[in-house]
Amino acid sequence: MRHLLSIADLDRSDLESLLNLTDRFVEVSRRPIRNVPALRGRTVVSLFFEDSTRTRLSFETAAKRLGADVMTFSVGTSSVKKGESLRDTVETISAFGIDAIVVRHASSGVPSTIRRWTSAAILNGGDGWHQHPTQALLDSYTIRSHFGSLDGLRIAIVGDIKHSRVARSDVQAFTKLGAEVVLVAPPTLLPPSLEGWPVTVSHDLDAVVGTIDVCYLLRMQRERMVEALVPSLREYAQRFGLSPERADRLGERAIIMHPGPMNRGVEISPEAADRPNAVVTEQVANGVAVRQAALFRLLGTESQLESLEPKGTS
Amino acid sequence: MADRERRGTPPYGGEFVARSVVMDSDDLTRAIRRMAHEIVEHNHGLDGVELIGLQTGGVPLARLIADDLEEIEGVRLDVGVLDVAFYRDDIGIRPVLAEEVTEIAFDVDAKTVVLVDDVLFTGRTIRAALDALGAYGRPRSVQLAVMIDRGHRELPIRPDYVGKNLPTRRDEVVDVSPEGVRLGEMVRR
Numbered sequence: 001m002r003h004l005l006s007i008a009d010l011d012r013s014d015l016e017s018l019l020n021l022t023d024r025f026v027e028v029s030r031r032p033i034r035n036v037p038a039l040r041g042r043t044v045v046s047l048f049f050e051d052s053t054r055t056r057l058s059f060e061t062a063a064k065r066l067g068a069d070v071m072t073f074s075v076g077t078s079s080v081k082k083g084e085s086l087r088d089t090v091e092t093i094s095a096f097g098i099d100a101i102v103v104r105h106a107s108s109g110v111p112s113t114i115r116r117w118t119s120a121a122i123l124n125g126g127d128g129w130h131q132h133p134t135q136a137l138l139d140s141y142t143i144r145s146h147f148g149s150l151d152g153l154r155i156a157i158v159g160d161i162k163h164s165r166v167a168r169s170d171v172q173a174f175t176k177l178g179a180e181v182v183l184v185a186p187p188t189l190l191p192p193s194l195e196g197w198p199v200t201v202s203h204d205l206d207a208v209v210g211t212i213d214v215c216y217l218l219r220m221q222r223e224r225m226v227e228a229l230v231p232s233l234r235e236y237a238q239r240f241g242l243s244p245e246r247a248d249r250l251g252e253r254a255i256i257m258h259p260g261p262m263n264r265g266v267e268i269s270p271e272a273a274d275r276p277n278a279v280v281t282e283q284v285a286n287g288v289a290v291r292q293a294a295l296f297r298l299l300g301t302e303s304q305l306e307s308l309e310p311k312g313t314s
Numbered sequence: 315m316a317d318r319e320r321r322g323t324p325p326y327g328g329e330f331v332a333r334s335v336v337m338d339s340d341d342l343t344r345a346i347r348r349m350a351h352e353i354v355e356h357n358h359g360l361d362g363v364e365l366i367g368l369q370t371g372g373v374p375l376a377r378l379i380a381d382d383l384e385e386i387e388g389v390r391l392d393v394g395v396l397d398v399a400f401y402r403d404d405i406g407i408r409p410v411l412a413e414e415v416t417e418i419a420f421d422v423d424a425k426t427v428v429l430v431d432d433v434l435f436t437g438r439t440i441r442a443a444l445d446a447l448g449a450y451g452r453p454r455s456v457q458l459a460v461m462i463d464r465g466h467r468e469l470p471i472r473p474d475y476v477g478k479n480l481p482t483r484r485d486e487v488v489d490v491s492p493e494g495v496r497l498g499e500m501v502r503r
Contacts, residue, residue: 024412028400031416033449036400038412066400296412300405 003122004294005112006131007172015140015176018293022141025289025296028065040067042099042299047073047089048125049080049105054260054284055125055134059102062291068299071098086110087117094118099299103127108165121298123291129163135259136169138290140177142283143214146255151178156208158184158240159218159267160229162191166259167218171199184208184240188229205240210249216257217242217267237266247272255279318370322409323487325502330489332498336480339494342461345477346375349459350382352475357426360387362454364425366394368443369414371432371490375461379430394418396429398442416446423451428475432490434460437471462488462495 001014010018028036044063046056056072063070073093075081080089093101100121103111108128115122126132143150155174161167161183174181181199183190194201202208209215220236230236237243242256247269250256256268256278264270272278320330337345357363360383367376376393384390399412429443440458447453461477466484482488482497489496 020413024397024400024414024416027416031449032451036449037445038400038402038405296400300410300412 001297003111003115003124004133004298005115005122005124007133007136007169007176008131010133010176012176012178015137015173018137018290018297019141019144021293021297022137022286022289025065025292026286028292029285029289035065035067037067038296039063039099039299042066042068043071043097044068044100044102044295044299045071045073045093045098045120046102046125047093048103049075049110050126052104052125054287055104055132056102058284058287059123059125059134059291059295062288062295063100065288066292066295068099068295071096086114090114090117094120100295123294123298126165129165130168132165132169133173134287134291134294135166136173137294138283138287139166139170139216139257139259140173141286141290142257142279143174143179143255144177145282145286146279147213147253149178150174153179153213154182154211155179155214155216156182156184156202156205156212157216157218158205158242159220160189160224161185161218162189163221163224164218170216171197175199179214182208182212186230186236186240189224205242205246206249209246210251213251213254214257215242215247215250215254219259219261220263220267233266237269241266242268242272244269244271247275250277257283260284318411318414320487320500322411323500324408325500326409328500328502330487330498331501332489332496333486334497335494336462336488336497337478337495339492342477342492342494345461346378347382349475349477350379350386353379353383353428353457353459354386356457356474360389360391362425363391364394364420364422364427365391366396366418366427366429366443366447368429368431368439369395369397369399369416372430374492375432375459375490376430379459392420394420396443396446398439398446401442401445403438403442418450421451422447422453424454426455426457427453428457428459430459432461433488434458434463434471434473434476435466435488437467437469440471441469461490464488 060070098120102123102125104125108130110127111122111124175198183201184205258280365376367373380391380393395417397414397416457474459475460473463476463479464482
């Protein structure tokens with residue numbers, strides 16, 4: 001594994017091996033000293049063209065806990081403002097001698113494009129509506145830690161599927177790990193075509209809520225109002241929000257998930273968000289360990305197992 | 315040699331072929347018994363002594379030493395388990411497989427910690443273990459017990475308790491299992 005660009009590039013055994021490595025870092029996070037020097041001397045750059053606090057901080061925390069040096073590139077204070085191209089920005093940063101770039105961009109495909117301009121490993125921190133692979137890994141990890149395995153689970157992803165890279169990544173990861181996914185959304189918030197998506201679709205949360213193990217709510221973005229994809233936030237909340245009544249109808253062991261930041265009162269009621277089976281902060285905590293696993297996998301040596309093998313050096 | 319060491323020894327993906335048997339299982343039992351006695355003697359009992367087995371080969375050995383210590387002194391020591399993968403200095407140079415559990419349920423502060431491993435070779439694992447131990451506290455002293463000392467040290471590290479000193483070539487491989495100790499090499503499949 002040279003880059004982490006998309007869940008689509010990973011098969012079930014890749015995903016499981018990353019989740020197993022995450023277990024190790026969760027254990028490290030319980031030690032009195034949470035830092036290990038595994039990536040000492042490596043440099044990780046976070047290159048965020050789109051606002052993000054949790055993903056960027058989570059990646060930076062992960063890199064620091066591995067002993068790597070972290071450089072933060074924030075677009076607001078950079079030459080991008082002066083009109084520097086993406087390519088020049090990437091080539092300039094690479095010239096400092098760096099080992100990994102964590103990139104987030106509003107355009108789909110940016111992470112896979114920039115890998116041609118640098119020798120650093122690329123980690124996708126979210127690109128457009130396309131992919132957010134570490135979110136899918138941390139969601140899978142969180143579910144696995146509650147149920148032992150995703151095999152045979154029924155997971156509902158509720159909300160704005162169309163504009164959601166989280167949904168696209170999660171659908172791939174959850175189904176590769178053996179879960180069944182049902183998308184719950186109004187037709188306006190579904191992609192024009194779901195061909196090739198291994199999912200079922202429902203427009204009625206009430207019909208689904210009693211049958212699922214995981215209720216995954218997506219953030220309802222206010223911009224969607226402007227585009228008139230839903231009549232009003234209030235109506236959306238009534239039909240697709242997780243109200244206390246709907247949360248009551250979830251199975252006994254079912255968990256409530258959200259990628260954050262939550263719009264309390266829209267996709268999730270404040271009361272449901274604070275229930276013991278809402279695992280949102282657990283997702284955040286697991287995010288650091290998952291990103292440690294991803295960084296260690298790319299910058300550590302496991303990838304060298306294959307690259308060293310043919311040479312047979314001793 | 316545990317499976318993980320085997321996978322991390324070149325040629326990668328090769329197979330271990332034994333050339334000679336160095337110790338049989340009875341020899342191992344006797345060596346473990348002697349090392350347990352030495353630990354008790356050296357520390358004037360087991361007061362403040364803790365055992366930590368290094369993943370992966372040191373863990374079963376540490377448990378066997380703990381069994382003998384219990385017979386000798388009537389005290390059951392809790393065996394800690396330590397995976398040093400994230401503390402190695404050869405990350406990026408050779409495959410480092412990080413998949414084993416670390417669990418140290420006791421406080422190491424001001425204790426005498428006996429690290430246990432199956433084979434002492436370059437000493438780099440032990441250096442990493444000393445670093446890792448530092449994340450848990452500050453032991454009063456750290457001692458080292460190994461079943462086989464095969465030489466070729468790259469760091470100023472020496473064992474306190476040794477099952478057997480075994481002169482080896484650098485490219486040879488020492489395999490420690492409950493059945494005994496074998497000397498051989500990795501052969502490409």
